[in-house]
Structures are given as C-alpha cells and as structure tokens.
Amino acid sequence: MNGAAAPPPDADMAFNLDRWSAVRLECVERSLSKWVVADAPAGLGDAMRYAVLDGGKRLRPLLVLAACEAVGGLGEAALRAACATELIHAYSLVHDDMPCMDNDVLRRGKPTVHVKFGQAQALLAGDALQALAFELLVPDDDAVPAGVQAALCRLLARSAGHAGMAGGQAIDLASVGQSLTQAQLFEMHKLKTGALLEASVMMGAACGSASGAELSGLQAYGSAMGLAFQVVDDILDVTADSATLGKTAGKDAAQAKPTYVSLLGLDRSRAYAQKLLAQSLRALDASGLRDTRALQSLAMMVVNRDN
Amino acid sequence: MNGAAAPPPDADMAFNLDRWSAVRLECVERSLSKWVVADAPAGLGDAMRYAVLDGGKRLRPLLVLAACEAVGGLGEAALRAACATELIHAYSLVHDDMPCMDNDVLRRGKPTVHVKFGQAQALLAGDALQALAFELLVPDDDAVPAGVQAALCRLLARSAGHAGMAGGQAIDLASVGQSLTQAQLFEMHKLKTGALLEASVMMGAACGSASGAELSGLQAYGSAMGLAFQVVDDILDVTADSATLGKTAGKDAAQAKPTYVSLLGLDRSRAYAQKLLAQSLRALDASGLRDTRALQSLAMMVVNRDN
Numbered sequence: 206m207n208g209a210a211a212p213p214p215d216a217d218m219a220f221n222l223d224r225w226s227a228v229r230l231e232c233v234e235r236s237l238s239k240w241v242v243a244d245a246p247a248g249l250g251d252a253m254r255y256a257v258l259d260g261g262k263r264l265r266p267l268l269v270l271a272a273c274e275a276v277g278g279l280g281e282a283a284l285r286a287a288c289a290t291e292l293i294h295a296y297s298l299v300h301d302d303m304p305c306m307d308n309d310v311l312r313r314g315k316p317t318v319h320v321k322f323g324q325a326q327a328l329l330a331g332d333a334l335q336a337l338a339f340e341l342l343v344p345d346d347d348a349v350p351a352g353v354q355a356a357l358c359r360l361l362a363r364s365a366g367h368a369g370m371a372g373g374q375a376i377d378l379a380s381v382g383q384s385l386t387q388a389q390l391f392e393m394h395k396l397k398t399g400a401l402l403e404a405s406v407m408m409g410a411a412c413g414s415a416s417g418a419e420l421s422g423l424q425a426y427g428s429a430m431g432l433a434f435q436v437v438d439d440i441l442d443v444t445a446d447s448a449t450l451g452k453t454a455g456k457d458a459a460q461a462k463p464t465y466v467s468l469l470g471l472d473r474s475r476a477y478a479q480k481l482l483a484q485s486l487r488a489l490d491a492s493g494l495r496d497t498r499a500l501q502s503l504a505m506m507v508v509n510r511d512n
Numbered sequence: 513m514n515g516a517a518a519p520p521p522d523a524d525m526a527f528n529l530d531r532w533s534a535v536r537l538e539c540v541e542r543s544l545s546k547w548v549v550a551d552a553p554a555g556l557g558d559a560m561r562y563a564v565l566d567g568g569k570r571l572r573p574l575l576v577l578a579a580c581e582a583v584g585g586l587g588e589a590a591l592r593a594a595c596a597t598e599l600i601h602a603y604s605l606v607h608d609d610m611p612c613m614d615n616d617v618l619r620r621g622k623p624t625v626h627v628k629f630g631q632a633q634a635l636l637a638g639d640a641l642q643a644l645a646f647e648l649l650v651p652d653d654d655a656v657p658a659g660v661q662a663a664l665c666r667l668l669a670r671s672a673g674h675a676g677m678a679g680g681q682a683i684d685l686a687s688v689g690q691s692l693t694q695a696q697l698f699e700m701h702k703l704k705t706g707a708l709l710e711a712s713v714m715m716g717a718a719c720g721s722a723s724g725a726e727l728s729g730l731q732a733y734g735s736a737m738g739l740a741f742q743v744v745d746d747i748l749d750v751t752a753d754s755a756t757l758g759k760t761a762g763k764d765a766a767q768a769k770p771t772y773v774s775l776l777g778l779d780r781s782r783a784y785a786q787k788l789l790a791q792s793l794r795a796l797d798a799s800g801l802r803d804t805r806a807l808q809s810l811a812m813m814v815v816n817r818d819n
Binding site: 242245246247248249296300303305306324326328331333335336337339340342350352354355356361362363365366368369371372373374375378379392 | 549552553554555556557560603604607610612613630631632633635636638639640642643644646647649650652657658659661662663665666668669670672673674675676678679680681682683685686687703
C-alpha cells in the first residue's frame with residue numbers, strides 16, 4: 206500500500222507524440238534523402254539537398270501521416286505525399302528568402318540557400334524541388350493506385366499555386382507597409398500557410414477511403430490548425446529570439462508587415478490561437494474518426510511550440 | 513486543254529500545317545486564357561497572364577496535339593496536356609529572364625515579366641505557373657481517366673525537374689565561359705530544351721493507347737526534333753536580329769555561352785540540324801503510325817523557321 210502508485214490502467218495506451226513522431230520522422234528523413242538525389246547536374250542536387258535535409262519540424266509530413274493513419278490509408282502513398290508536402294514547403298522557403306523577396310540570410314540556423322549557392326542556383330533548386338514534389342506522387346508502379354496519385358496531385362497543386370501558397374505570398378508582398386483588416390489578414394494566411402497545411406491533412410486522408418463526415422471533420426481541423434500555426438508564428442516573431450527560432454526574429458515588425466500581433470496585440474493573439482486549437486480538436490471529435498490522437502497532439506504542438 | 517492545269521488528284525489530301533495549326537491554336541489560346549485566371553490575388557494573375565498569353569509559337573502544345581491525333585487519343589486530356597506544357601515553358605522563361613539568371617529585358621517583343629511587374633512578382637508568377645501546369649492535368653471529373661492523369665503528371669514532372677529542364681539550366685549556368693565538348697553540349701540541351709519537347713510528344717501519346725513500337729518511334733522523333741530545335745536556336749542567335757527573334761539576339765556570344773555554332777561553326781551546325789530532321793522523320797516512318805503528317809510538318813517547321 207505504501208509502494209509506488211500503480212500506473213493508471215490505460216498508461217500503455219497513453220499517446221506519446223514524441224515517440225509516435227520519432228519512428229515516422231526517421232522514415233521521412235530516409236525517404237527525403239533517397240528521393241532528393243545528390244547527382245542532379247552541376248551542383249543542383251547539392252543545393253536541393255541543402256534546402257531540404259537536416260532541418261525543419263516536418264510538420265506537414267507528420268500531418269499527412271497522422272491523417273492517413275486516422276483513416277486507415279495506404280502507407281506507401283502517404284510517405285510519398287508526406288515528402289512531397291515537405292518539398293513544396295522547402296522550395297517556398299528558398300524562394301521566399303531570396304533578395305527580391307524577404308532577403309533573409311538565416312534559416313534553420315544556417316545560411317540560406319542563395320547565400321550558400323548563389324541566387325541563380327537557389328532559384329533553380331526551388332523550381333526543381335517543386336517539380337520533384339509532383340514527381341514523387343506519381344510513381345511508375347502499382348504500389349499507389351492511379352486514382353490516389355491523381356487525387357494527391359490535385360490537392361497539392363491547388364494548395365501550392367495561385368489559389369494557395371503562391372497567391373498568399375503575392376498578398377503578403379503587396380501588404381508590406383499596408384494596414385489590413387482581420388478579414389484580409391485571415392485571407393492572406395489562409396492561402397500562404399493554411400492551404401498547404403490543410404492540404405497535408407487532406408492528402409493523408411486521400412490515401413485511404415474516408416467518409417464524407419470524416420473528410421469534413423479533417424478539413425475543419427486542418428483549416429483551424431493551419432490558421433493557428435500562423436497566429437503562433439506571428440507571436441513567436443515578437444517573443445522569441447533568433448537562436449531559438451533558427452531564423453531572423455523580429456522581422457515582421459522590421460519589414461512593417463501586418464501580423465496578428467500588430468492587429469490584435471499579444472494577449473488577444475494568444476487567446477485566438479487557443480480558440481483555434483479548441484476548434485480544431487472539436488472538429489476531430491465531430492468527425493467520427495476512431496483514433497485521432499496523433500492529429501490532436503500535432504495541433505497542440507503547433508499552438509504550444511516555442512520555435 | 514489550254515485552261516489552268518487541273519490540281520493534282522490528291523490536292524485535297526495535301527497537309528497544310530498552317531491550316532492544321534490555326535484551328536488548334538485557337539483552342540489552345542482560348543483554353544489558356546480561361547485557365548490562367550486573372551483574379552489570382554494581388555496582381556499575381558496579371559503577371560501570370562502576361563507571361564503566358566499573346567505570344568510564343570506554342571510549339572509544345574502543337575506537339576502534344578499532333579502526337580495525340582497520331583495515336584487517336586482523347587482530345588480533352590490532350591488539350592489540358594498541351595496547355596500544361598506551355599505553362600511550364602512560360603514559367604521557365606520568366607525565371608530564366610530574371611536578373612540573377614540571364615538578366616534579359618526583352619521577350620516575345622515585350623518587356624520581360626520582372627521588368628513589367630518586379631522581380632518578386634515574377635518569381636511568384638513562375639512558381640504559380642508551374643503549380644497550375646500540374647493542376648490542369650488532374651481535373652476533378654471523369655473526363656480524363658485517372659491513369660492518364662497520373663501518366664501525364666509523371667511525364668511532365670520528370671521533364672521539368674532536376675533530370676530535365678531545371679537540370680539543364682543548372683548545367684547552362686555552370687557552363688558560362690567554359691568550353692564544352694559536343695557530348696557535354698548535347699547533354700545540356702537534351703535536358704534544358706529537349707526533355708520538355710520530347711515529353712510534349714509523349715504526353716500526347718499518353719492520351720491514347722499507343723503500341724510499344726509506336727511509342728519508341730515517337731520517342732526517337734521527339735528526341736531528334738528536340739535537339740534540332742536547340743541547334744537551330746543557336747544558329748538563329750547568330751544569324752537573326754532581335755526584331756525577328758522577338759528576343760535579344762547575339763546573347764550567347766555576349767555571355768560567352770558554349771553553343772553548337774561556337775563548337776561546330778555555322779555550316780556544320782546547319783548540316784547537323786538537317787541530319788536531325790531526317791532522323792526524326794525516319795523515326796516516324798518506322799513507328800508504323802498511320803498519319804504522322806502534323807508531326808512531320810512540325811519537325812520541318814522547327815528546323816526551317818527563322819525565329
């Protein structure tokens with residue numbers, strides 16, 4: 206009676222995000238290293254690998270894998286989709302950091318790609334990473350059914366293009382020094398960051414056969430979580446230092462970019478992030494999906510992270 | 513007996529490339545104008561449309577459509593593929609013209625995209641055009657079977673990425689001021705220009721169900737014609753003026769870029785182009801395809817063009 210308390214009966218069942226992620230991240234890293242080949246011509250492979258490997262939280266791949274597992278989908282398809290979302294994210298950072306865009310020299314604690322390899326190679330590496338993302342989705346074998354291949358391409362293309370990430374960056378570009386309403390800021394981030402995060406969830410779902418209710422639940426989850434991600438990014442830009450972030454802190458204010466913090470202030474931004482988190486968790490509950498613990502934990506990680 | 517000579521008996525059957533092209537180009541232009549939407553956010557749509565509409569020979573779309581017709585393929589798929597190849601081509605020109613690459617101010621007789629819209633918008637417009645190319649290939653309806661959608665994405669992604677166009681541009685970049693062997697020059701152009709031209713032919717073929725012999729014939733045709741295209745480009749850079757070309761002439765020599773003309777001289781380059789033309793026509797003959805007149809005429813146009 207006086208010994209150590211017995212563990213609660215379902216301790217074995219407790220979900221540990223770190224443990225869940227570790228196994229999957231190892232697989233994602235190994236696959237990225239295999240698929241982003243070093244032998245692309247004239248140093249292009251080196252620049253591509255530098256942009257992709259050894260860095261990043263790999264949030265998008267983890268979302269793909271978590272959503273795929275929630276719907277009991279096909280692992281081979283999900284692994285390809287996971288890597289594809291990361292390649293799109295990586296290419297967008299390479300181009301975004303270039304002098305004609307954000308002109309940033311530090312990313313993930315290392316010199317940015319154009320600082321290391323020159324602007325022309327950075328431009329090409331980004332272009333080639335985007336093409337490779339789509340190439341990964343359409344393997345020339347029977348491991349992934351053609352219908353899934355096409356669905357994955359559709360989700361990725363829409364979320365990366367003019368009605369998604371690239372469109373959001375265009376708004377971002379045009380908004381420097383402007384004051385935006387919350388609705389305009391919302392629209393910008395929905396496209397710039399939210400579209401690819403939401404697409405990551407939906408690509409995971411496309412690797413299985415989810416019901417309509419499950420798909421709507423996942424979409425609502427992805428949408429709220431994606432927006433929360435950006436609100437927290439805005440908060441961290443103000444509250445964290447460059448060493449913790451692995452990128453230049455305070456850059457939004459320096460560039461006079463409208464952010465949630467500049468619009469709402471710090472406290473209301475934090476409250477908004479928590480509200481979005483609750484919203485994303487409720488959407489999972491309502492989806493009827495059996496096991497959404499990984500998705501839940503990822504949303505909590507997104508909101509409570511410190512970098 | 514003294515009247516006008518009667519037309520030869522098969523005059524009605526004579527193939528007229530201009531007439532054949534006119535109908536198809538009208539359809540391609542209309543589709544591009546529909547699919548490259550003006551309402552992409554913050555001026556992005558304007559930059560994308562400027563980069564794509566009202567200009568260019570549309571060689572790649574015509575190759576897609578001609579190959580599709582040769583194999584009796586699906587028109588809806590081919591039209592999407594045709595526009596997708598043109599979007600990839602257009603995006604590559606936008607990025608290639610940027611100051612960190614070729615730094616060119618004139619394209620198709622107009623200011624280049626970054627001159628007109630700024631570098632950041634040009635970068636984003638190129639990125640968004642690449643995404644849109646893939647989006648066009650995967651419509652969310654039953655008009656194009658999923659297997660064809662996936663095959664088209666596969667061909668396009670490979671030809672655009674590190675083992676195709678982007679890889680060739682990396683070699684190009686690294687070769688400025690270097691002397692290349694003919695084998696190295698061949699490799700550069702096979703990737704930089706040849707891969708997408710060959711892919712255009714194979715994407716047309718993927719819209720139907722070609723036999724193995726037909727596919728090899730089309731591939732050999734595409735490969736020889738693609739290389740011929742670049743040899744002629746090198747010749748025209750020396751012999752034509754900027755007004756005829758619609759882009760800056762003499763730029764290879766000015767940038768000390770290795771070309772077929774700098775390697776072989778003008779006469780041997782011309783002979784080489786004719787040899788490649790003959791090779792591409794023989795490949796069509798050997799393919800066993802019934803009607804390859806459009807493909808033949810396009811290869812002749814590629815070699816005998818003056819801009």
